[in-house]
Amino acid sequence: MNDVDAQRGPSAKKGIKERALSQVLSPGSPNYLYEGCLRTDDISFRESKPYVGVMKDSSGYLLCQIYPDEREVQVSERMTAEAVRVAIEEAGVAEPVFDQGTGLAFLPDHTEPLTGFPSSAFPGQILARVARLLELAESDLMHFRTVTRSPEGRPRPVYPSTALQIGLLKNKNVPDLVPCLLPAGYPAACHRFLRKWLLLPPSYRLADSAHNLCKQLASPEQD
Incomplete structure (x- = not known):
């Protein structure tokens, strides 16, 4: 909720404030865009649940x-x-x-x-x-x-029991698999991306394209 008259300064006559609904926040939409359209710096967004x-x-x-x-x-x-x-x-x-x-x-x-x-x-x-x-x-x-x-052209997702046993899903008895596959100091976005692709594999075509891209990025620069 926002005070509509908040920017108008003090008023000689006191009364009930006028309020307007600016945004509804929920677990599926947790980011409050306060003056977001007027800011020039980057705004930190939390990943929402669907x-x-x-x-x-x-x-x-x-x-x-x-x-x-x-x-x-x-x-x-x-x-x-x-x-x-x-x-x-x-x-x-x-x-x-x-x-x-x-x-x-x-x-x-x-x-x-x-x-x-x-x-x-x-x-x-x-x-x-x-x-x-x-x-x-x-x-x-x-x-x-x-x-x-569509499931066509992509591998079947891993079974939940298997994902728990190898640490791909949260399991207090098994170390988390994803940090073991990434270098030190990895960004959180890489962690989420890799876990998602391991749990829900992309299509073969997309996986091959990503593989070729990684090879190009890892190879020494050529003049």
Whole structure:
């Protein structure tokens, strides 16, 4: 909440302050943009947790992850239950989780049940509900982009039990795997990026391109 008259100086007549809602903060949108548009320096953003919707159809599970700050909707199709669990544990969730008849036991307790939506309309329904939670205007929804991921052309995600045993997921009895793979003084963004790619491998084409890029960056400069 902001005081509308805060910048107008003292007033001779005291009364009730006028207030206006400037932004709704939540676990899925934790960054408060105070005068963000007027600042010239870099603004530190925390990585937000996505709002999640899950449904099951004849082809498997459909996972919809919505990142309000990034204005992005990620849709993963034909997933296994293990892949859904890994994706949720890797990125976290901003509750409530929208569940359409999956029966998945590992979902958080705070869920909102849905029924009757086909897979083609499911992401839009989740986005509309998230918009109501955050009090976003309908015009804001036009700025969200949708990224659809298919299991074709990419390796299957690692099983959660395997990820726990090798330290890829948090396990107090096993050292964290990712710091062992990175050099000393690595940025936090590299840590998150590598963990995500190991838990949810990219497509073969993207992995090959990243491999070639790393080889070029690691090779000595040539005149």
